[in-house]
Structure formats: structure tokens, C-alpha cells
Amino acid sequence: MSEIILLGLNHTTAPVELRECLAFTTDDTERAVVQLADNPAVEEVVLFSTCNRIEVLLVAKDPGKAVELSKSFLSEFKQVPVNDFNIATYVHCGDEAVGHVFRVAASLDSMMLGEPQILGQIKEAYRTASEKRTSGVILNRLMHRAFFTAKRIRNETGIGDNAVSISYAAVQLGRKIFGTLENKAVLLLGAGEMAELAVEHLVRHHVGRVFVANRTFERGVTLAAKYKGQAIRFEEVKEHLSQVDIIISSTGATDFVIRRDDIKAVRRRRRNRSLFFIDIAVPRDIDPDINRLENAYVYDIDDLQGVIDENIEDRQREAVKAQRIVDEAVIRFRRWHDSLDVVPTIVALRDKVSGIAAVEVDKRIKSMDHLSAADHDAIRNMVNAMVNKILHDPTQFLKKGSCQGDKSIPLDITRKLFKLDP
Template sequence: MSILVVGLNHKSAPVDVREKLAFNNNSVSNALSVFTQKYPSSEAVILSTCNRVEIYASSASDAVKLEDILSFLAEFHKIEKDAFSQYMYHYKDDRAVTHLFHVSSSIDSMVIGESQILSQVKEAYTLASMEQSTGKILNQLFQQALNLSKTIHTNTSIGQGKVSISSVAVEFAEKIFQDFTGKMVLVVGAGEMCELLLKHLYEEGARTIIVANRTFERAQAIADAFQGQAIKYELLGEYLSKADIIITSTSAPHYVIHTDQVKDAIKHRRGNPIFLIDIAVPRDIEPGVGNIDNVYLYNIDDLQTVVNQNIDDRTREIEKCRAIIEKEVEHFMARLEQIKIEPAITLLRNSFHTIGKDELNRLKPKLKNINDEEWNQVVYTMERTLNKLLHHPAKVAKQEARNGGGYRYVETIKKLFGIFHHHPDDSNK
């Protein structure tokens, strides 16, 4: 019985390879049913995200090998194996378990500590369960991975601190304003970053959006996308005192918002704060604006510094996560050993009870005068004796299984008692 993961991610493969192997929800279902038809005794889960495509498989006696999965991917996506095999990584057993735990805890993600991967792993597992392609091993593995991910996010700071410019800017805005409903957002310029920031603010509830740009049509296009209003660039000064949040990203070689203008604006606002984000290079807002009382000005470097600091903080947490994962892998592998010997113990128990039954059947005709109650007592005694005989070896085997030696014990007992039926792995599903 083994666990195997074969896959590729943002670190091992370029996007043009990743996109060739990517699955959507429908194709995952198809692929899983094709896979389980081809390898009926094995379990499988397919995890496909923007940054990774991975197949987790568990099978008896290595029924599914690396080559099988590579061939399966090539056949399913109708591409040459050579086109992607060099970018693939593969891990087996405890290393495969460690890999999944790293993935689900987001320490293997492009953005360390991101929370999206947890829902992606959950979705992949749910899909596989629905397709009935998971069994005892992968159920146990994925449930443990999901729980572990939650534990890691709660007990470490891996997911804390925003790691993108726009989310950091929105976080700052949330430290100035209680909510964004009724707040006016003034956008000056029409860069891509502006749109991204607007999108974040819009999602957080900002609905009064004013866009000013030298090219009116471009301002109109952005305003339309966020149910806002485009204004002529010349009217910018009039809106300065009305706006609560001002985002600038023009390509002007000079300042477009000056200290005196903002001083006037804050006077009109009677201390109501203004939050200014200048993401233009060269800067659009005169730096002196930041010294005005109740005015909060941040430029691209300020935001980037926070992003970098948060990334560093998250990276520092990786070792802590690894230590937690290492312990969890040990637990899982011990549990796996127990799962492995369970069918063998059942076989042993069934074999003993069959012998017992045979003996009882042989005995019954000889005891002619025995009534039902007395016979039941004999049957009960036989079962009790067999259970007692088996209790200790089963217990020891399970205990030993945690260290990986349980299987040997069961095999020895089977050999001593002459039990040579099918392989225990066969009944693992």
C-alpha cells in the first residue's frame, strides 16, 4: 500500500506547461472516473489550481506508478509525455504526505500563507469523494490535511498581514474609516493599479466613485465599470474637499495635487480625515501634503515596504509550520500503518472464528441431550475464548503498527496458523 503524488507547480513549470495540464471541475470528474476505471483498486484526488496540477493516488502494492500517472495525463490531455514530464515532481509515502500538508497549509504557495489553497484542496477532495475515487487512505489523508491547515493558520502568523499593494492600501483605509458606504473615492488617472484598488474598495462597500482623467473617455470607462461618475480633469480642485479617499496614478511629470489645495480642502472638511494614495511614479501629490493635520498620505514605496515586511513575517513563520507538519506526518504514517494491518487482523479473526464454527458444528451432533440454552452457553464460551486469544495479539500488532512493525507480527501469526488468503491490501478500499 503506498501514497504517491505526481504534479507540477509555479516553481517547477512555466505557465504554458501548467495550462496544458490544467483541469476544470468537469474535466476533473471525467479524469477521476477514467482513472478509477483503469485502476479500480486505487484511490485518486486531482488538485488543479492556477499554480499547480497534482494527482494524489493510493494503491495496493504500488499498483499505480509514476509512469502510469504520466501516461494517464498525456492520454487525457492528448499531449506528448515528453512535453511535460521534465517539469513534474513526484513524492512517495511520507514525502507525499508532507508535500500535501505543505500545499494545504499554503507554505508551498506562490503567496505564502494565502487562504485560497485551503478551499481549493477542500474542493478537490469533495469532488473526488463525489466521484467515489477516494477510500480509507485518501479520506484520512485529506481530512487530516484540511484540519492541519486550520490549526496552522490559527496557531502561527503564516496568514497574517496583507501581501499585495491594493490590499494593504485598503487595510489602511479601514484604519481611517469605519466603513466605506457614503465615502467618496476620487480617482485621478487611470492606471491598472488604480482599477485594482478601486475593485478592492468597491468590494468593501465604496459606492460613490468619481474618476478624473486627461482622456475623458478612459475616465468614463473606469467610472462605468464601478457605477461611478467621470468628471473633467479641470474640475479636480472642486472635488478635493468632498473626497474621503483620493487615489492618484497619472503619468504627469509634475505634482497634480498641491499642499495648499489640500490645506484648503481639510479646512472645509473641518477635520474630517482625507486618505491619499499616490501610486504614480513620478509622484502626483506634493509630499508636504502628508504633514497636514488629519491628512494621511501614502506613496507606492510606503505600501511596498509594508508588503515586503508582511512577506518577511510570513516567511519567518515557515519553520514553525514545518515543525508542526513534521509531527503531523509522523502521526499520519503511524495511523496509516494501523490502517494497513486492520484487514490482516480481520482476516485472522475470521479465520479463527471459522475454525471455531467448524468445531462447534462437529460437536453438536454428539451432544444429543443438550437443550438450546446450554448450547448457547457453549457457543458463547467458544466465541469468548477465541476473542480472548486474539485480543492480545491484535492489540500488540496495532501498537507495533505505529512504529511500522505491526504488519510483520500479523504475517508471523498468519504463517504460524496457516492462514494464506488474499493480500490484506486488497480490502483497503
């Protein structure tokens, strides 16, 4: 019987330098799956390649041969000696391979537990294999069950509920403070990567105006255009403190950019509205004493990391629930996969009985000249219905028997009883 085999390496087994050497572009993937599928030892193939993993998923009758073939192929295709990556590879067969695919799709095997991007990347890999016709009955079923399982885990656990990045944590805290982020005005001070990501996430949550202040005004203009906002000069920041609700700062300054007295000076103009600071700078940009003011909330990089650490612990607890769903899905898939063994016998049995019935019906119909074409069709439909009902119980017996004990015994008896072998 054909087996499912997975060969791969990922962020836990291989450094980024090695993953870079073996990474596949979209064009690479299209060519690779076709070339692998052309090998007689490979029945089906899907190839995943992301920044954190490269995995070859195969269906083959000889797992050992398929693994060696995959290693040789990776070596030749990417011009990397097998010895350079062999120690970093892992191999899964059967249930282990199925469970691994389900875990990867559900982001249980990701560097960032619960991150949603991996599912889209796997769907894209499967789409490529489908378009190139390198996935067949088994991998088609496996991939669709992986997508279903990942969706079920998202719906039934909290694996993706809590923020595990600085930018997501900023959004989460903002929602706690304001209830909704819609129409809240944002001021970005400086231009650090994490600060920009935080602004991008806030924009996706429909904040209002975005002001950008940078020591280089031209850089501020460029960033403001990116967020459809307004660039202001750094000297104008204090004038805008009364207009904004969220301040994200990452300037690289050696001293506080905004102090407690600056906020006290605009409290009356702000009418005591809440003000949320996200201070991602080291050294810090925002005076922590601002926290002592009413309706002012300052979170520095350590505070945000603390939120993330708590959320990671929550996700790890949810991962235990997710693993139970994966285990259940693996069992269901195994039952389906095992049932494939009985399909040739069921098809042969149906073909033989249906063939006998068709021959006998044709013989009788020829001698019944008084019957119309409609009568002929009615007789054929009646006989086909009888055949289906007669074969229903034997078919169910063979399918259920394939999941229990030695499935070769009922198959062998059926083939001998009905003389299905030539």
C-alpha cells in the same frame, strides 16, 4: 502495501507557457480522474489544477509504474509530448508526498506565501474526486487531514495575517489610520488594475460612498456602477476633496493631479479629518509634500511595496512554525497509514472468534425452549460483549505493534496462532 505518489509541476519548475498547455478545466478534471482510476495500476486518484500548478495524487502498489503511467496520461490527454514537460516534473512518494500535500493546502508552497485561495481550489479538486468516486480510504483520510492541518496553521500562526499585495496593503494601512474603514468615502482617480483591486478590497470592508473620476467620463460611469458609486468629471475632483477620506490614484498623468495647495484649500471644510492617499501611479499622481500637512497620509507604490516586503518577512518567519505543524501531521498520518496493514488480520481474528461464539450460542439456545426471544437476544448481546472485551487487548497490541519495528512478526504469529490463513 499501497503507496501514496504525487507527480506534478508548478510555478517554480515550469514556465507559464507550459502550465497553460497542461492546465485542466473542471470538465477535463472530471474526465481525467475517471480515466486514470480505470487503470488497474491505480487504486485512487485526485487531480489538482490551478494557474500555478498541475499535480496528480495517486495511490498505487507500484510507485514507478504509477509515475510513468501518469506522465503518459498527461501527454495523451493534453497532447503534449512527455519530453516537453518531463524535466519540469517532480515526484514525491510516501511521507514526502503527504508533506507536500499538507504544505500546498496550507499555502506554504504557493507563489504568494500564505494566500488563502489555494485551500478552496484543493477542496474543489477533492470534491470532484469524491463525486466521481476516484478517492478512497487513503486519499479521503489524507485530504481531510490536509484541510485540518491548513486550518490549524491559519489559527496557530500568523501566516495569513499581513498584507502581501498592493490591494491588501492599502486596506491594512487604512485600518491603521482610521481604525475602521466602515462608512469612509473613497475617491478613485483613473482606472489601473491595482487601483481597482484596492477599491474592491475597500468595498469588501464596508466603506461608504465611492466616487470615480476618469478622464473618459463614460469609463468612469461604468466603474462607478461596478462599485455602486457615483461618477464625477475629472474637473470636479477638487470640489470633492472635502467629502472623501480615501483617495486611490492611478491616472497615467505626467504631472501631479493633486497638490499640497489643493489640500490646504479644503482643510477648514474637512474639519481636520484624516485623508489617506494611495498613489499607485508611475509617474506619481499625488504631491508627496502633502505628507507635511497634519492628518494627511500619502503612500506611493514604493511605500506600499515596503509594507509588503516587511510582511513577507513576517510570513516567512511564521512559515517556520507552520512547517513544524506539517511535520507533526505527517508523522500522525504515517502512523495511521501503517496501521492499515493490520486491519485484515484484525478483521479476520474478529470474524473467526465471533463466528465460533455465534455457532456455540445458537447450539445452546436451540435446547432451551423455555427461553423467550428477548432472552435469546440478551444471551447473544452478552456473548458479543465478552468477545469484544477478550479481543480488545490483542487488537490494541497489533495496532501499536504496527508502528514499531518489524510489524510482520506479530501479524505472522497472530495468523498462525489463530489459524487465520486457509
